Amino acid sequence: MLFNSIDFAIFLPIIFILYWFVTNKNLKSQNLLIVISSYIFYGWWDWRFLSLILFSTIVDYLIGISLSKQENQTKRKMLLWTSILVNLGFLGFFKYYNFFLDNFINAFSFFGTEINANSLNIILPVGISFYTFQTLSYTIDVYKRKLEPTKDFIAFSAFVSFFPQLVAGPIERATNLLPQFYSKRHFDYSKAVDGMRQILWGLFKKIVIADNCAQYANIIFNNSSEYSGSTLVLGAIFFTFQIYCDFSGYSDIAIGTSRLFGFNLQQNFAFPYFSRDIAEFWRRWHISLSTWFRDYLYIPLGGSRGGTWNKIRNVFIIFIVSGFWHGANWTFIVWGALNALYFLPIFITNNNRNNLNVVAQGKYLPNLKELLSMLLTFGLTVFAWIFFRAENISHAFSYISEIFSSSLFRIPIYEKDDFVKPIFLLVIIFVIIEWLGREQQYAIAQLGLKWKWPLRYLMCKLPLKQNCLKVE
Structure with missing residues (x-):
């Protein structure tokens, strides 16, 4: 169900x-x-x-x-x-x-x-x-x-x-x-209301963002040989938001539903695309899985104890196993190994715990250094997701080779361009809402609490219009 x-x-x-x-x-x-x-x-x-x-x-x-x-x-x-x-x-x-x-x-x-x-x-x-x-x-x-x-x-x-x-x-x-x-x-009435808000936010992420991004990501990935490098970048970005809103949307619905019955579940996604380095990303992405591997695999293997080579071995094991947990395909293993390579430089230099607080905490905007760090981390994450989404290793490399060709500098061309623009607008609005709510347990935990009821009704109504922009 x-x-x-x-x-x-x-x-x-x-x-x-x-x-x-x-x-x-x-x-x-x-x-x-x-x-x-x-x-x-x-x-x-x-x-x-x-x-x-x-x-x-x-x-x-x-x-x-x-x-x-x-x-x-x-x-x-x-x-x-x-x-x-x-x-x-x-x-x-x-x-x-x-x-x-x-x-x-x-x-x-x-x-x-x-x-x-x-x-x-x-x-x-x-x-x-x-x-x-x-x-x-x-x-x-x-x-x-x-x-x-x-x-x-x-x-x-x-x-x-x-x-x-x-x-x-x-x-x-x-x-x-x-x-x-x-x-x-x-x-607890207040807890139930809060649970319903998180359910609605999860439905919005799953139905409005993930499902609509998925249809375009699928077309581009499934027909990647027909598109320019710039369009393939577009497909990778679509998938990046698809997988986040799919996974975190389901988690929001699960946590909100649990709250309706008086249970408290742990936060599973803490706005990972605002991370300033890969270590922070993995502290914020699929938290329940990351901490499970940390406590039941990484630490029993020796964790950060021992020599440098033992540390490197343990990091690779935990990331590769994490990739393999997601699916039985070499693409997932490469995705895990690639994230290990991202992580190792800051881990070896003991910079993996530099960013423990919320980015730009108490501020509306990040400073230039934070912005550039977030963009770099996001770019590395998008690149890694190509392996996660590709059908096989060969498909991933052909997809990437086309991105790094001269066609990267062409204007992205898409058959249903009129429908891509509204999706991009929705993604931008979504990112803004996530940014404004990044210090909360979920993005709209405090959003609109003082709005008049017609505005609150419209906000709650949107997730119920399933696949509202879907192209037949």
Whole structure:
């Protein structure tokens, strides 16, 4: 079930009414309702994959309890590795089996040996990367004794399958979200209104910006050999805003929806395109994933301890794994490695924590140095996104080679130019709103609170006009 669908528009108010008016007197009933509604939400796409969530939930619930009773360190490690292998085994099979098989066959073919092996027609379960990492964080934290294991199976099931963030994040830690299922929730009108505002802002980003940018980015990338370098730059910029508004839009809807039910999720995107260097970008982009890799991969590998080569190794590992997490294609791995190359110079020179505050904090405009730093970081990010979007490595290099040709200096030509201009105008308005709200949890958290109701109504109405500029 998609957030921007009629199904969800019907589903959400029904669950909201049942949650606050039918099950509100009993915490167990509320948690059970969340579990049932989450399974309906996920099963709406394909009910067969509900067994994966249920199995993962049972395994990690039982392992958590077993870890609390076990003092033998060897047995504790065996329990931890059981959880890791089960969860990553499912993820690896469904997401990466064909990738590894195809590359294995190609490697042997390169040396003149033919291997006959058929790829499997595997459907990738929606959200498997998200809930797998969420359950893993629970087991690892219990193993490290940072968290007491729960004996409440319903609360744990609700934590694993919580529908607002089940398929697109944020990837919540058990230390933050799980305890919220133990406490009685009370309806807070101001929190619900704030949640609705964030949902509307997420819908605006997803439907108005991302979906409209996507149609032009797709045409340009899918027919890149027919366009000039300047038009290809246009396509890369369209994709840059598409992917940000897609990812962060879903996160906003998830966080806002959670607030309607009395839950607080962590901020997942903190205006990353206003970053002044790549380190700041990665502190602001997909925060729940970046911090997950930092805490559960980078630090266990040694983090910033040890010699320079160990640090470089760890940086490359975390960025490459992050790229591979996004998809089973060499383009994602190159995208991750490229970001590692961006990051290394400022990391080695200990400048990776220079920009911890909000850019131009308390000011309307940045100074010249901040502006140039943001433009450089944005340009590097746009370049890296080309690999992320390309069909394969060859396509990415051909796309880039055409950009750095003489055609870069031509005026961009696009068949439906009259429709591109309104999209650009919308993107510019969007960037201005994001800039003005960059010190808030989301851009319109404070915008329009003192406006008269007709203006507030118009602001809320715009996201509901789905694909309003879409060209048939």
